[in-house]
Amino acid sequence: MSTTRVRVLQVNLHYAKAASAVVCRRFDKDGLDVALLQEPWIHGGRVSGLKTNYNKMLYKEGAKEPRTCIVYSNRVNCTLIPVLCTADIVTAILTTPIEEGTRSWFVSSAYLPGEEICPPPQLGEVIAYVARENLQLIIGCDANAHHILWGRTDINTKGFILTNSLLIANVGNKPTFVTAAWKEVLDITLSSEKACDNIENWHVSEEPSCSDHRQIRFDLVTPPRTSITYRNPRETNWRGYSLSLNEALEEEVIEIENNKFFERQWRKLARQ
Template sequence: MDLLEPGKVRSCILAKKSINAFFLSRYSNNDNAAISVESKEGNFILTSTYMPYEEENPPSKTVRELVDYSTVNGTPLVMGCDANAHHTQWGGNDINKRGDWRVSPEESFSDHFRILFTLDRNLIDIKPYRNPTRTNWTKYTNWLKERIDPPRENTLSNTSAIDTTVQNLTSKMKTSFEKHCPLSRCTRPTNPSW
């Protein structure tokens, strides 16, 4: 199955912008979404999978290839899925061979029960940064002109006075830059249009 074939998209992953996650298009399609997530302990893969009821030998080739990739590269894999597993224990009318799963009995406000888990990883935050090309240089300069007086004669007569003046000037330049250059966040690369 190619990425986003015509038909229903039955799998997705929602990730906060503050998480450094990258879409794994090779292992994603209408029924499988996979991302690589950076953490302080190393990368890991998250995948959300839908296994159609009529599929005879789940999981799909895409999922098997993802598991192989994860195994070969030693990258931890966390998979959440709708396996269409039927069992009377969680409200089904029948039991199929996929039905041997442990699930939460909590109400999910859906026709599905849920499997709950917590990932205990130290995720790497995407830190905001300032892009100098986005600075409003006119406001930057005007702000500095209002706050910096030219040195008076004989005030820079020794290294201590020069150091103090440089520190004050540097501090004011930094403050002006922070006021007039907005914070930016790293954007994730998008798939090229071709």
């Protein structure tokens, strides 16, 4: 069985015309298939600067100041789901050809305003619908839910991701938002459990984006990759482990000194 690979880009364009031109360039030079975009360039009340002869664009037309859109190439098909779209959330069915016929995912581009409730009701509707119908979901979002699990340097009360059966596709804690004064992980890729195994090569790109947000790149592959689970102590985020365990147990957790100390404490906990 051959592998079908859909190349995906995710980025907040910060309303920059130049950043939009960079995305169009990626479709042309890199064979990009789908872009999940937040805060695109707006001209005359419409999303602009992204539609070309080799791609198409979806967003909530008629919305005042739309802050999200999805751009896709002619090699795949995206069908907008209007009832699951707002100015801040765009949802579509992504369909790709495979040997056995076609493969479909739900894909969303979401902007989560820091001053509003999180998640917004419309995103909750998307998550609930996908869970109810047992579908596969990929969300690219500029999130204001803070947690060290996806590389943030702080935790706030908006950790809705942990309570909605979503998985975090981010790898490592490389900043996605970079200015002269601040570096932070603001952009995350979320997926349903079934879709997670289809995500490969997730990384924060070093290529100039002409935005203060860096581009996130990953592939959706069919058939899904074979997962091999193992523990690599050298790659463990001990601070994140301690803080998240402390949060789960609601009591102070002793500091992890080394690998042997961790193994001893783990065995004690397992016997309880």
